[in-house]
Amino acid sequence: MRTLAGRYELEQRIGMGGMSEVWRAHDVVLDRPVAVKLMSPGNQGEETSVERIRTEARSAARLVHPNVASVHDFGTASTLPGREAPYIVMELAEGETLAEHLRAGPLDWRIGVRVCAEVAAALAAAHAHGIVHRDVKPANVMLTPSGVKVLDFGIATPAGAPDHSPEGMVLGTPAYLAPEQFDRQPATPAADMYALGVLLYYCLTGRLPYAAGTTATQLVGARRRVTPEPLPPVDGLPPEVADLCHRCLDEDPLRRPTSLMAALLLAEAVDARVYVPMLASVPRQRSAPTSLWTERAATEVTEAVALDDWSRAGPA
The missing domain is CATH 3.30.200.20 (Phosphorylase Kinase; domain 1)
Structure with missing residues (x-):
């Protein structure tokens, strides 16, 4: 050993x-x-x-x-x-990744929104410390008995830091990268919010927000983001959640919502409580917690999927 x-x-x-x-x-x-x-x-x-x-x-x-x-x-x-x-x-976060759950298809919208609310809360804490994750994706979201754990902050980067990766290399998972990341712009919290929008879209629909047949090679080779498709109707989904998803996927980083705003809006949509820096001391009543994952409608994506199979299954 x-x-x-x-x-x-x-x-x-x-x-x-x-x-x-x-x-x-x-x-x-x-x-x-x-x-x-x-x-x-x-x-x-x-x-x-x-x-x-x-x-x-x-x-x-x-x-x-x-x-x-x-x-x-x-x-x-x-x-x-x-x-x-x-x-x-x-x-060591014990549980299953969101990617493993999404293999079975989309989540019930209430569960998907709650998962993304907790991811957004984690990002809000990171952004408050000037940290950008850079690789928010289903494989980096662990579902544990006590809730969501966002993984891999150990290789995050300070907000505004330049991209020092070798020329021709794009860091992160192409399907979750914001348009500005393809141009090697400094990492900002807005890039994480784009990834959150892709994650929310995937949880709600079971697929990525790009046209069928779009590959990683096409995304990276064009050095620009393929325009995301609008979120299709999801029965019972509050319109403010659909609007948030749309704004997260905006090409302009300045028009994307903040992680704090997203965490609060998503939590309110499912009457959940999330821990966010600005409201940590504000008490809020809620019933005794139950296991979120026993209610799931399943989901996630294979981590070893071939690049050209994204339109079928999606990347981790």
Whole structure:
């Protein structure tokens, strides 16, 4: 069994991407389960540089919110001679990803709106700290018995930070990227709101808001966003939720709503309570909580879907 820093025993790989892999691990010092995100070793100036990830991990570690998977630690592990692989130790959120749920089709609108309300609340807390997630998508939303946990804040970026990725590389999942991200503009909270709009659309309809046949290659190659289709009628959906989805998908970042506004509007639509920075001290009555996920109509998307199959299943 591999151990990092004499402390984190890697037990089982639970996820893998192009630039990292995530392990279920055991913290032998505090005797608790954790998630360890082990990044690919990078050269100086590359997106995986140790100092960049260390800085972003420190920023994310200050973010404490019930809908955010907390960052616990940062370190490096030796791989090839002269190469270091940074890793981030995070809270292990137990449950299933939204992507896994959406495989069965769209959610009941009340559940989908509540999920997105909690995602928006997590983003509101991050944006209040000047942090932009950059990769809001179903695979980064964990559904736990106590509610939503938004994952991967450990590789978020400060708001307004320039894109240092290599030329020709677009960071994030193409279907959830805002138009300005294709032009490598500095990351802003408005980019996260575009992704929230795509997420809300997907929860309500079971598909992405783009014409059938649209591929990742077409989205990236054109260096501009394909115009999203209008949200189709959803029986019982409050009109203000449909309007919010439309505004989140606006091409102009300045016309998108804020995460705080979205969290409050979506929570009000389903009479839920969300923890947002400005209203944390305002009490609100609600009935005893029940498991949100036992009521679900199912949903999510395969994480390993082929790019050209987006029109059928959608990306994670």
